Amino acid sequence: MNILTDEQNEFLKDLVSQFKFSASSVDNIAQKFHFEMERGLAGRPSSLKMLPAYVSQPSGKEKGKYLAVDLGGTNLRVLLVSLDGEGNSVVEAVKKVSIPNEMFSRESRVLFDFVASSIESFFIENRIERTCKFDLGFTFSFPVNQLSVNSGKLICWTKGFAITDGAGEDVVELISNSLKGVGFENIKVVALLNDTVGTLVEESYANASCDMGVILGTGSNACYLEKTRRISKLKENFHSKNMIVNMEWGNFNGYSSTTFDRSLDRNSTNPGEQCFEKMVSGMYLGELSRLVLCEMIERKLLSNKVSISFLNQANKLKTEDMAIVASDCSVSLTTAEEHLCRIGLLGTSVSDRVILKRVFEVVAVRAARMIAAALISVVLWMDRELTEKHLIAVDGTVYEKYPMFKRNIEDFLGKYLKESSRKVLLTLTKDGSGKGAAITAAVSGKDI
Numbered sequence: 001m002n003i004l005t006d007e008q009n010e011f012l013k014d015l016v017s018q019f020k021f022s023a024s025s026v027d028n029i030a031q032k033f034h035f036e037m038e039r040g041l042a043g044r045p046s047s048l049k050m051l052p053a054y055v056s057q058p059s060g061k062e063k064g065k066y067l068a069v070d071l072g073g074t075n076l077r078v079l080l081v082s083l084d085g086e087g088n089s090v091v092e093a094v095k096k097v098s099i100p101n102e103m104f105s106r107e108s109r110v111l112f113d114f115v116a117s118s119i120e121s122f123f124i125e126n127r128i129e130r131t132c133k134f135d136l137g138f139t140f141s142f143p144v145n146q147l148s149v150n151s152g153k154l155i156c157w158t159k160g161f162a163i164t165d166g167a168g169e170d171v172v173e174l175i176s177n178s179l180k181g182v183g184f185e186n187i188k189v190v191a192l193l194n195d196t197v198g199t200l201v202e203e204s205y206a207n208a209s210c211d212m213g214v215i216l217g218t219g220s221n222a223c224y225l226e227k228t229r230r231i232s233k234l235k236e237n238f239h240s241k242n243m244i245v246n247m248e249w250g251n252f253n254g255y256s257s258t259t260f261d262r263s264l265d266r267n268s269t270n271p272g273e274q275c276f277e278k279m280v281s282g283m284y285l286g287e288l289s290r291l292v293l294c295e296m297i298e299r300k301l302l303s304n305k306v307s308i309s310f311l312n313q314a315n316k317l318k319t320e321d322m323a324i325v326a327s328d329c330s331v332s333l334t335t336a337e338e339h340l341c342r343i344g345l346l347g348t349s350v351s352d353r354v355i356l357k358r359v360f361e362v363v364a365v366r367a368a369r370m371i372a373a374a375l376i377s378v379v380l381w382m383d384r385e386l387t388e389k390h391l392i393a394v395d396g397t398v399y400e401k402y403p404m405f406k407r408n409i410e411d412f413l414g415k416y417l418k419e420s421s422r423k424v425l426l427t428l429t430k431d432g433s434g435k436g437a438a439i440t441a442a443v444s445g446k447d448i
């Protein structure tokens with residue numbers, strides 16, 4: 001039964017066509033991806049930074065206890081990870097702290113000092129001898145121009161971080177200085193890595209067929225295993241014939257955008273950058289949907305009881321709210337209503353909620369398909385005829401907590417790759433930025 005008015009249906013129909021992304025667009029997207037990848041690997045201007053990670057797949061035999069720090073979203077984590085040398089990694093202790101809001105817009109020093117003092121509290125809470133020697137793997141999930149596995153200069157902040165400095169500085173030096181500041185001369189930062197790299201490394205510790213790591217959470221990005229000889233911008237010799245490359249695909253600019261995407265971009269902390277990320281990741285999907293709903297309010301297509309004051313606030317609607325509404329299959333969307341009331345979006349009628357659910361679906365389906373097209377592009381870059389199996393390690397709250405996402409990505413892979421989609425497997429890999437950092441520390445501790 002359609003309980004919506006003609007005008008509402010008309011708006012939604014138009015929305016669907018604006019957000020349409022079909023399998024027939026994949027060839028074109030893959031071509032654009034390959035063009036940008038090639039340029040990025042050659043060190044030419046490209047929307048894909050294609051950053052060498054100076055690390056390859058682990059052997060699975062890495063052993064020992066390592067410290068790991070994971071910085072890159074709203075939380076900071078400090079972990080003690082133990083590797084058994086047989087493909088198993090175990091988190092022995094972990095401390096999770098949310099990064100105080102004001103740190104997102106102060107100097108980088110304040111943030112790194114906060115990291116060091118959190119490590120100090122981690123030692124105290126877990127009764128670890130303060131002078132104990134440790135190698136540390138640092139997952140720092142921003143674009144970094146790595147100079148080696150344990151050094152790299154920050155290119156820019158992303159995901160709403162508006163820190164006033166830090167770009168151009170060596171991240172390992174920044175963290176090491178802060179560690180020295182609290183007297184931790186015994187902790188050596190031996191590996192600096194992106195969260196995508198940690199995810200790939202963690203999965204391939206036990207499974208060598210993993211050749212791609214993807215994050216679909218607050219931000220989105222991917223890395224993959226590249227033939228070292230194809231990274232033509234690489235000046236240094238690297239000991240392995242393969243190296244992981246952090247694509248920074250969030251900045252890809254080959255997808256066409258809607259007026260809603262452009263408006264979101266204009267009001268972001270980094271206009272013109274991370275355009276793909278702004279269409280697919282957790283930090284932005286709620287906001288994108290909110291912009292659509294605001295347009296509907298303007299056109300009087302939602303009932304007049306809906307709390308406009310809620311919808312008028314930027315970033316108020318979260319991606320997790322979308323997930324909850326989207327998973328309510330009852331006729332009157334009662335679970336959705338309860339949730340909307342809880343977050344302060346009051347006064348929705350059944351038709352409002354039907355509309356909300358539909359809008360969320362349209363925004364999320366496009367995102368999932370765009371991710372699928374990006375995956376296809378990278379897999380075809382590695383293996384044009386799809387002769388091998390590719391295991392893709394995926395982590396991130398959007399992928400994990402929004403079931404519709406995984407389903408839509410897989411459906412779309414099937415639509416485009418047909419039979420060959422059997423060769424492309426996605427697996428949820430939890431905690432690559434913790435465990436993967438420890439494994440990378442183990443690999444690189446040997447190399448440096």
Ligand code: GLC
Pocket residue numbers: 072140141142143158159194195196215217218219220221222248250277
């Ligand atoms: C942003 C960062 C990238 C990171 C991704 C996922 O896109 O630039 O480095 O991997 O978020 O956290």
